[in-house]
Amino acid sequence: MSAIRPAAVVVLAAGEGTRMKSATPKVLHDICGRSLVGHVLAAARELKPENLVVVVGHAREKVTAHLTEVDPQVRTAVQEKQKGTGHAVRMGLEELGGAVDGTVVVVCGDTPLLTGETLRQLAATHGEDGNAVTVLTAEVPDATGYGRIVRDGDSGAVTAIVEHKDATEAQRAIREINSGVFAFDGRLLADALGKVRTNNSQGEEYLTDVLGILREAGHRVGACVAGDHREIAGINNRVQLAEARRILNDRLLTAAMLAGVTVVDPATTWVDVTVTFEQDVTVLPGTQLHGSTHLAEGSVVGPNSRLTDTRVGAGARVDNTVSDGAVVGPEASVGPYAYLRPGTRLGLKSKVGTYVETKNAAIGEGTKVPHLSYVGDATIGEYTNIGAASVFVNYDGQDKHHTTVGSHCRTGSDNMFVAPVTIGDGAYTAAGSVITRDVPPGSLAVARGQQRNIEGWVARKRPGSAAAKAAEAASPKGEGEA
Numbered sequence: 356m357s358a359i360r361p362a363a364v365v366v367l368a369a370g371e372g373t374r375m376k377s378a379t380p381k382v383l384h385d386i387c388g389r390s391l392v393g394h395v396l397a398a399a400r401e402l403k404p405e406n407l408v409v410v411v412g413h414a415r416e417k418v419t420a421h422l423t424e425v426d427p428q429v430r431t432a433v434q435e436k437q438k439g440t441g442h443a444v445r446m447g448l449e450e451l452g453g454a455v456d457g458t459v460v461v462v463c464g465d466t467p468l469l470t471g472e473t474l475r476q477l478a479a480t481h482g483e484d485g486n487a488v489t490v491l492t493a494e495v496p497d498a499t500g501y502g503r504i505v506r507d508g509d510s511g512a513v514t515a516i517v518e519h520k521d522a523t524e525a526q527r528a529i530r531e532i533n534s535g536v537f538a539f540d541g542r543l544l545a546d547a548l549g550k551v552r553t554n555n556s557q558g559e560e561y562l563t564d565v566l567g568i569l570r571e572a573g574h575r576v577g578a579c580v581a582g583d584h585r586e587i588a589g590i591n592n593r594v595q596l597a598e599a600r601r602i603l604n605d606r607l608l609t610a611a612m613l614a615g616v617t618v619v620d621p622a623t624t625w626v627d628v629t630v631t632f633e634q635d636v637t638v639l640p641g642t643q644l645h646g647s648t649h650l651a652e653g654s655v656v657g658p659n660s661r662l663t664d665t666r667v668g669a670g671a672r673v674d675n676t677v678s679d680g681a682v683v684g685p686e687a688s689v690g691p692y693a694y695l696r697p698g699t700r701l702g703l704k705s706k707v708g709t710y711v712e713t714k715n716a717a718i719g720e721g722t723k724v725p726h727l728s729y730v731g732d733a734t735i736g737e738y739t740n741i742g743a744a745s746v747f748v749n750y751d752g753q754d755k756h757h758t759t760v761g762s763h764c765r766t767g768s769d770n771m772f773v774a775p776v777t778i779g780d781g782a783y784t785a786a787g788s789v790i791t792r793d794v795p796p797g798s799l800a801v802a803r804g805q806q807r808n809i810e811g812w813v814a815r816k817r818p819g820s821a822a823a824k825a826a827e828a829a830s831p832k833g834e835g836e837a
Contacts, residue, residue, distance in 0.1 A: 359478040362457030362541055364404040365447035368392050368464030369412025369434040374592040380414040381590065382464040383421055386600040387607065388627025388645060391590055392418070393425045394467035394603075397628075400426070401471025402460065402478060408450050409464065410434050410443045439559025440535070441551045448545055455541030458482065461562065463535040465590045467599055468606075473581055474536075480579040481538035487574030488544070488566055490516065491536040493584035501532035502563055504578065513576045516563035520556050531580075533563060534587035538579075543569055603628075616650075619657075633669075651685070665695070668703075681713075684720070702737070716747075719762065731755075732774065736762030742786065743768045761796065 372381025382392035389397065392409065399407055407426070411418045412434040422429050432450035434443045444461055448454065458478060462469065473491070481489035490513060492504050498519075503526050505515040516533045517526050547568040551560045570576045581587055590596050607628060608621045615634035618624050626644045636650040639657025646664040650656060653670045665678040668685035676690040680697030683689055688706045698715030701707060705718050708725035716730045719737040724730055726743035732755050733747045739760055747758045748771050756774035760766070764778055767786030778784065779796030788802040813823050 359458055359475075359482040361402055361404045361460045361478055361538070362455045363406040363408060363447075363451055364399040364402060364460045364462065365444055366392065366395055366399065366407070366409040366462050366464050367440060367443050367447075367535075368418060369410050369415075369437055369443055370465075371413040371437070372465070372591070375596075376593070380418055382418060384590070384596055386467055386596065387603045387625075388629050389467070390421060390425070391467045392422070392464040394628075395462055395464050395469060396422075396426050396429065398469050398471045398474055399460070399462060402474055404460070405457075406430065406451055406455075408432055408447045410447045412437055412443075439553070439557070440562035441548055441560030441564065444544070444562055445548045445560075448541075448548070454545035457541050459539045459541040459544055461535075461537045461539065463589055466535070466587060467590065468586045468588055468602060469536070470586060473586055477536065477538050477579045480577065484577050485575060486538070486577040487540050487569045489538045489577045489579055490566065491534040491538075491581055491587065492531050492578045493534055493581040493587050494531050495584045496530070498527070498530050498532050502535075503527065503529040504531040504533060505529070506531075512570075513566060513578050514570065515567050518555070518561065518563070532587075534581065535589065536587065537562070539565070540574075543574060547572075624657075660690070696731075733758040733760065733772075735760040736764070736780065738762060739764040740766070742766045742770055742784075745770045745772070748773045 368382045370381065375381045375384065383390045408430045409422055410432045415433060419431050422431060430450055432446040434446045458481060460474065460478060477489060477491050500519050502516045502518045503522055504513060505517055505526060506512060507514050544565065547565040550568050551564045553560055555561060566576050585602055588599060590599055604625055605621065607626050608618050608624060611632050612618055614632065616632045617637045620640035623640045624638055624642050627646060629647055630644045631649045633650065633652040635653050637655045641659040642657035643661040648662045648665045650667045651669040654667045656662065656667060656673045658675065660673055660676045663679045665681045667673055667683045668687060670686040671683045672688050673683060674690035676693045676695065678695035681695035681699035682701065684702045684705060686704045687701045692710050693707050694712040696714035699713040700717045702718060702720035702722065704721050706723040706725060707713060710727045711724050712729045714731040716733045718724065718735045721738040722735050724741040728741060728745040730747050732749040739762060745766060749755050758772045758774040758776055760778040761780035761782065763781050766784045767788060769787045770784050771789040773789065773791045776790055777793045779794055781797045782794045783799045784790055784794065785799065785801040788800060790800055790802055794800040813826050817823050
């Protein structure tokens, strides 16, 4: 089918969505890294429409602010009172100056599974068949709540769409439903909307009545059947939200696996639509990948890792880790049980080990921070080893300060680096030191009190205790007495 560029796409996003039981407008609920309406906009943009209009109403300030973030070029029309889908489309056309020459596609803002490919098929069918209106339909196992497609028994042409609450028992037995997605001739649409009446159970202007008006005027009404009925599913409550999230997540993981990614357990792996992969990546169970995360060739992530806006280099290993806004270099090793905070940059073959937290830290090639440490606001050179239980003391209660550790340094366990401070290349620091002054290259820094043993202290101060008895048993006769 040839591609048809619509004159406009109108997205209906004015409803309150009371069944969501939420202070958040329905269309702003998130699945797989985008809002419901964000998914619809992404699909609509694949048509490259001349105009894209979102009709807003309930909580329009929140919805409009979100639209500005996700698609700054989108236009908005306001439906002050929700008087039906036909009224909403009229508001959308008024934003465009009234009648529009060319194809107008109307979609619902709560259908996140709708794809650009299906919209292209709808627009192409509409143009090739010369229809005044083409409705996207689907056959579903359970049509409860949906508008039924009524066809002519001889020609199969669409004669009407009847809302569930207005349908007869015979019509409710029909399984072909209206998706709420249409392609219209823009001029005919504007004219027909002026003829829509409100003599129905809701007292609203139904967009579906336009089909009957155009058919009675002698115009052709057609249909395009969606290949997968799940694409047209609208979200009305949190159960449906979860169902759609699972479907979309499965779709994303299937695409990744077909492109060369190993997903060991798709049932426990969750990804956003904005996550990207290279070939031969392995994603282990219990892993969540969000935002702009990118996994390079041969990297292994998981199990039980959550990465947000994180870039993982080729051949890197990230195990049981939470990472937000970090860059993990090629062949680097992270975890288990590490926390990479924004601004973390790990060099080639570097290591951030067990129970290590980093923030705004550049860690050089081959450098290791293996155990139980915090590295914040720091630059560490190449092939340096940071001892266990080290803390980069970067905050003085008011301001953050920076620590620099050079290349080929060896710092002792239980070190405190009180910023601002610099450790020169090749320097050592002794275990248990609190480093408050710069350490010249090649020096050994020792900053701790001298040890003093007070013999017999336990026997004098804790007589009769378990410790005193153990000390007495371990001491030569007479030693340990007061």
